[in-house]
Amino acid sequence: MQRVDEFILQDVGGEAILVPIGQKVVDLNGLIALNATGLFLWEQLAQPREVGELADLLCGEFEVEPAVARNDVLAFTQRLREIGAVIE
């Protein structure tokens, strides 16, 4: 999967948010606040990534067990799919 171009990463007071543009504005009706791992994963999704690959990258960046990392990646990417922020 890979992120789409209709979400722009912005910084408000050190907090990362994704702001939708175009029709995604109406679909989402809000913004997405990213925590540190969410921001890391969003940055990795600039290029096509598989879930296992993202989990490995997460383990390399944060102190987290592989099983926990995989669950986090699955939950995060599922949410991104729901709002159309990634394509397969």
Added chain:
Amino acid sequence: MSPEPGAYRGVLDRLARAAQAKGQPYNGTIELTARCNLACRMCYVRLPANDAAARAAELSAAQWLEVVAQAQAGGMVFLLITGGEPLLRPDFFELWAPLTRRGLMLTLYTNATLVTESVAERLAAAPPSRIGVTLYGATAATYEAVTGQPDGLERCLAGIERLMRRGLPLVVRSTLSTYNVDELEAMRAIAADFGVPFQSSWYLTGRADRQPSEAAACRLSDSCGLDLEAEDRERRGLPAAEGRRTPPPANAEAFYCAAGQASFVLDPSGAMHVCLDLRQPGARPLEVGFEAAWAATRAFVAAHNELGAECAACDVRAWCGRCPASSMIETGTLTEPVPALCELAKLRAARETAGV
């Protein structure tokens, strides 16, 4: 992000605090024009639609795009486009369409009376995060009494319908006065029928340019206004005393909101101000650069951030909405008490202390 309005509000509040802590100008307002096709009695900024001098002073769409690019580089993420009536500008979409591609949380305030099928179509093609439509009454007679427009309500409702049909995210807002308060429930019903949120405000201030205003004459009585505040808190499931500001410490700062600390306003000529009600200091990003204009705005707030002696000693200050902007409008100073707000604060304190 959360679909829950309350939770979403919590995220927005957290972002505001984070930005203010860093002095980031994350929240901008562009007053695209002070001209309006309506002539609302109580409006704090109203010039005739055909005011040639006002039109001549307005920045062009290209100039605004330059200012916005600078503002975004300086940290702006949220942007409100307001007026006057922004849709009066014939070049509105020359500005609007590019703005919607910049990754801004963009809000448009309009009276919707100029929203034709074509305008609605162009807004749907370049949608904002939110459109706030102001409703001035629930009957044609009241709408006309407030705005001077005999067919205003009809045009407004048609505009809302055109926006709703295209799935645009709307909020209906109303400014309450003695002219329309009896139609509050009917205005709420109109918003509910469209399936959109309704917001209202009641405390009318004078004009920011200190020109004569009918605001005080149209303003609801304190008692009526406080009843509405209490009703609103109940409607939102908040405890009665939630309307009270947190009691400030003895050395409280005069500017208690984000104005000039994380938010700013640009008037139609491109001058930067603390807020819509406080037209200072007026530095121009196109002349001095956005960064310098923001620094001047922050410096102005920092230099005037002490309460006047009377307000500092007041024991109902925690219930008072006065700020340097309200003092400037009513007294021409940044610090003098505003008698109408003093009375309102006393009554609010008495009611909430008594648990009313």
